[in-house]
Structure formats: structure tokens, C-alpha cells
Amino acid sequence: MxxxxxxxxxxxxxxxxxxxxxxxxxxxxFSKPTKAHSDPQKEEGVTVLIAAHNEFQNLKTLIPKLFEQDYPKYDVMIVNDRSTDRTKRLLEEMMAIYPRLRSVTIKYTPNHVTAKKFAMTLGIKVCKNDVVLLTDADCIPNSDQWIRKMTAPVRQNDKTFSLGYSGYEKSSGFLNSWIQFETLLTALYYISFSLWKAPFMGIGRNLCYRKSFFMEVKAFKGLWHIEGGDDDLFVNQYATGKNTAVVLDPDANTTSKPKTTFKEYLVQKKRHLHAGKYYRGxxxxxxxxxxxxxxxxxxxxxxxxxxxxxxxxxxxxxxxxxxxxxxxxxxxxxxxxxxxxxxxxxxxxxxxxxxxxxxxxxxxxxxxxxxxxxxxxx
Structure with missing residues (x-):
């Protein structure tokens, strides 16, 4: 037996x-990816949105990189969320250099909401453009075609969500090898099911959708109390096989800085996995x-x-x-x-x-x- x-x-x-x-x-x-082809007639405005809390060093590197993008109509909105470092001063200096850079400052978060969702909601409300492309302060676009390629499904094909990939910088050591493996496995989950017309999550380090849709569905309704999930839970609630596309192109990726200690990594992953319990059955x-x-x-x-x-x-x-x-x-x-x-x-x-x-x-x-x-x- x-x-x-x-x-x-x-x-x-x-x-x-x-x-x-x-x-x-x-x-x-094993399938051949279908890469997006740019249509000059549909190059509508895009706003790159970033919520940042004490990200002075990362923003100092990221902001100049964002304005190297090869796309004619875009601006950058950075939500300065209760930062106590030199973020505000940096943004003021950078806005003098880059006219398309804008910022809004949050001084406190209401008791009934979580910080990241409040920052994202405020940022989206003040975005100039309807097409919003999200990333994080510690992410760098892999190429100057990032905006063009990541937003193409939303701009050209009337998709609600455009899901991208964000990897981590490679270095020596077991922790980094594990991060590379686990990140790729996560991508295999959400990219593969999206290609099978059954999407269930996305990542906020590389995600595009329309401001009008976000406001119409009151995106974080019922999710305000959950720490995290401003990206995957939003996609989980509203993504379908018809309204979602995956951008499978290394030029459309972003790269983040990985955690360097197991303690930092476990804190990060605990937050990511915690949101998963609120997915649909x-x-x-x-x-x-x-x-x-x-x-x-x-x-x-x-x-x-x-x-x-x-x-x-x-x-x-x-x-x-x-x-x-x-x-x-x-x-x-x-x-x-x-x-x-x-x-x-x-x-x-x-x-x-x-x-x-x-x-x-x-x-x-x-x-x-x-x-x-x-x-x-x-």
C-alpha cells in the first residue's frame, strides 16, 4: 500500500x-513572440508614473535615463510620498532641467488607506495623459524604446492592460541566483497564462493602462486596507483574455536593483506573496x-x-x-x-x-x- x-x-x-x-x-x-510595430498615427501622449519614498539616490540616476526615451509625446510624474531625505530638493532641481518632469508631494497618508495605493491614486489623478506607464524608482528602462513598446498595445490595439517584465541586476552569490530564478518563474506564470488568454497578475515595475479606466472602475475599491497589491490585485480584478496583452521584448523591459541580504529579500517577498491570498479562487x-x-x-x-x-x-x-x-x-x-x-x-x-x-x-x-x-x- x-x-x-x-x-x-x-x-x-x-x-x-x-x-x-x-x-x-x-x-x-518555445513560441515566437509577436513584437509590437509602432504606428506613427497613434503616438498619443504617455505619462510615466513613479511613487517614491526616500528614493533620492535612485531618482538621481533614473530621471536622466527616462528623458533619453525615443518617444515624441510623454512626461514624467513622480509622487514624492512623505520623503524625509533630499528627494524634494532633487525634484525641484531636476524640474528646472527637464520641463516634462512634474511632481506632487504627499505629506501624510489617511488612516483608512495604505501608503502605496494612496500615492498611486493621487499620482494617477494628476497625470496629464490618459496612457499611464508605471515603474519604480529603482528601475531602469532597458532601452530608449521602452515607452514606445510597452504602451503600444494600449495605444494601438485598444487593450486595457499591457504587461511587461522587470528583471534584476545580475551579480555573484547564491542570493542573486535565487532572485534571478524566482523572478523568471514568476514571469513564466503571469506571461504564460496571459498568452493563453487567462491573465491573472502584473507587476508595477513595468505596467501600462489607461487613467480613464482606472478612474472609471475606482481601481482600489475594496483593496485600500491591503498593503501591496496596487499592481497585481488591480490586474487580477479586471484583466481578461480580450483586454490584456503581454509585451515580450527585452527592449521593453526594466531592470531593478536586487536585495543584497536575505533579510531584505524575505521582507520584500513576504509583501508580494501576501497579496496573493486576495486573488480570485x-x-x-x-x-x-x-x-x-x-x-x-x-x-x-x-x-x-x-x-x-x-x-x-x-x-x-x-x-x-x-x-x-x-x-x-x-x-x-x-x-x-x-x-x-x-x-x-x-x-x-x-x-x-x-x-x-x-x-x-x-x-x-x-x-x-x-x-x-x-x-x-x-
């Missing part, structure tokens, strides 16, 4: 993993089925290896080991192809090992994040 249960667990894990890795993630990894299942099958595969596989090893049934041992090895090859292939297509770079090293470690990461940190009550933006 014990052996049958192990085979059953292992088998179910294999079947679901094959569906995800080859059919769902494969939509991103069917969208929780999109992540849940992969994570559950991932656990079933490894627990069943390792259980069988131990069983056959003790029993010295080496033929069965090699069969199970071969299946595990084959899946690892598929995982490495999927991630390598996805990284090349999404980022234009190689995937993180030791993907097979990082994939195994994900077994503990998702279930431990996910449980902690789901129950957390001390989530904060900044």
Missing part, C-alpha cells in the same frame, strides 16, 4: 508538471496546482528512491532516477529558452538545484506571508 501511494503521488506530480512545463510555460519558452489555483504538483513530484520521487534503495531494487531505482533527471533537463531547457526570450540573457546557473529548493521556499514563505499582519510598503 505504501509503495502504491508513493507511485500515485509521483505519477500525479509528473502529469501536472508536464502540463505546466511543456504546454503552459512552453507557450512563453481560480487564479490561486494557477499557482497552487504547479506548486502542489512540484511538491508531489519531489516527495514521491525521493520516497521511491529511498524505498528502492533500501530494497536494493536497482532497476526500479534507475527508472525513478531517470524520470527525475528527464524532468530536470526539461526544467533547465524551459528556463533557458524563457530567459533568452524574455530577458535576452542566459538563465540563472544551477536551475535544477534552485528548482529543488523551491520546494521549501514556496510552502514555508508562502504560509508565513499568508498569515502575516505586519506587511508594510516603506
Amino acid at each position: 505504501g509503495l502504491f501511494l508513493l507511485w500515485f503521488i509521483f505519477g500525479v506530480g509528473i502529469l501536472i508538471q508536464v502540463v505546466y512545463l511543456l504546454l503552459i510555460f512552453g507557450r512563453t519558452s 481560480e487564479d490561486k489555483q494557477k499557482i497552487g496546482f504547479f506548486s502542489l504538483s512540484h511538491a508531489l513530484f519531489w516527495l514521491g520521487g525521493l520516497g521511491l528512491l529511498i524505498y528502492f534503495g533500501i530494497d536494493q531494487s536497482w532497476e526500479q531505482f534507475l527508472i525513478v532516477f531517470g524520470i527525475i533527471l528527464l524532468r530536470s533537463v526539461i526544467v533547465v531547457s524551459v528556463f533557458a529558452s524563457a530567459s533568452k526570450k524574455i530577458q535576452g540573457t542566459k538563465a540563472a546557473k544551477n536551475v535544477w538545484m534552485l528548482d529543488f529548493l523551491y520546494l521549501g521556499y514556496f510552502w514555508v514563505l508562502g504560509t508565513i506571508s499568508h498569515q502575516a499582519k505586519d506587511i508594510q510598503w516603506k
Whole structure:
């Protein structure tokens, strides 16, 4: 009975993993992306929106980069959210240099709302243009075509949401390798399901939508009490297969600065994962089925290896080991192809090992994040 249960667990894990890795993630990894073509007749105005709290150093680098964009009609709105550093002085100096830079300052946040959502709402209300392109203060566009390509689905194809990718700077060390792996896996989730016409999230570091739609639906209605989720929960509520497009182009990406300590990283991820518990039920299942099958595969596989090893049934041992090895090859292939297509770079090293470690990461940190009550933006 014990052996049958192990085979059953292992088998179910294999079947679901094959569906995800080859059919769902494969939509991103192995299909040819359709790159946006610019239409000069639809180059309407765009506002780049950034909410910043004590981001003096990052803004000092970012602002000049934003005004290198090759797009004729855009401005930049920075919401200075209760900053106590030199952000206000910097913005005043930069606005004298860049006429299309604008800012609004928030001195306090009302008690009934969360800081980031209040800052984003105020910023969107004062945006000059209807097309709004969001990013963060610590992000840098990958090319001078970022605005043009990220906003194209909204401007040219009448989409409500345009979902982009934002990676992290690469450096040495295990933490950075893990960040690269986990970020790419997250992208495989939301990009692949969007390509299957079933979008469920986006990321605020690279996201575009219309101000008029945001105001019409009162975007954060019912979400004010949730710290975080100003990006993925908004998309989760209103994105559909018809109104959402993915921009799969390295030139349309942004790159962020990664956390350099495990403590900082865990605080960040706890906030990100916490918002996930407010997703719609069917969208929780999109992540849940992969994570559950991932656990079933490894627990069943390792259980069988131990069983056959003790029993010295080496033929069965090699069969199970071969299946595990084959899946690892598929995982490495999927991630390598996805990284090349999404980022234009190689995937993180030791993907097979990082994939195994994900077994503990998702279930431990996910449980902690789901129950957390001390989530904060900044």
C-alpha cells in the first residue's frame, strides 16, 4: 500500500508538471513572440508614473535615463510620498532641467488607506495623459524604446492592460541566483497564462493602462486596507483574455536593483506573496496546482528512491532516477529558452538545484506571508 501511494503521488506530480512545463510555460519558452510595430498615427501622449519614498539616490540616476526615451509625446510624474531625505530638493532641481518632469508631494497618508495605493491614486489623478506607464524608482528602462513598446498595445490595439517584465541586476552569490530564478518563474506564470488568454497578475515595475479606466472602475475599491497589491490585485480584478496583452521584448523591459541580504529579500517577498491570498479562487489555483504538483513530484520521487534503495531494487531505482533527471533537463531547457526570450540573457546557473529548493521556499514563505499582519510598503 505504501509503495502504491508513493507511485500515485509521483505519477500525479509528473502529469501536472508536464502540463505546466511543456504546454503552459512552453507557450512563453518555445513560441515566437509577436513584437509590437509602432504606428506613427497613434503616438498619443504617455505619462510615466513613479511613487517614491526616500528614493533620492535612485531618482538621481533614473530621471536622466527616462528623458533619453525615443518617444515624441510623454512626461514624467513622480509622487514624492512623505520623503524625509533630499528627494524634494532633487525634484525641484531636476524640474528646472527637464520641463516634462512634474511632481506632487504627499505629506501624510489617511488612516483608512495604505501608503502605496494612496500615492498611486493621487499620482494617477494628476497625470496629464490618459496612457499611464508605471515603474519604480529603482528601475531602469532597458532601452530608449521602452515607452514606445510597452504602451503600444494600449495605444494601438485598444487593450486595457499591457504587461511587461522587470528583471534584476545580475551579480555573484547564491542570493542573486535565487532572485534571478524566482523572478523568471514568476514571469513564466503571469506571461504564460496571459498568452493563453487567462491573465491573472502584473507587476508595477513595468505596467501600462489607461487613467480613464482606472478612474472609471475606482481601481482600489475594496483593496485600500491591503498593503501591496496596487499592481497585481488591480490586474487580477479586471484583466481578461480580450483586454490584456503581454509585451515580450527585452527592449521593453526594466531592470531593478536586487536585495543584497536575505533579510531584505524575505521582507520584500513576504509583501508580494501576501497579496496573493486576495486573488480570485481560480487564479490561486494557477499557482497552487504547479506548486502542489512540484511538491508531489519531489516527495514521491525521493520516497521511491529511498524505498528502492533500501530494497536494493536497482532497476526500479534507475527508472525513478531517470524520470527525475528527464524532468530536470526539461526544467533547465524551459528556463533557458524563457530567459533568452524574455530577458535576452542566459538563465540563472544551477536551475535544477534552485528548482529543488523551491520546494521549501514556496510552502514555508508562502504560509508565513499568508498569515502575516505586519506587511508594510516603506
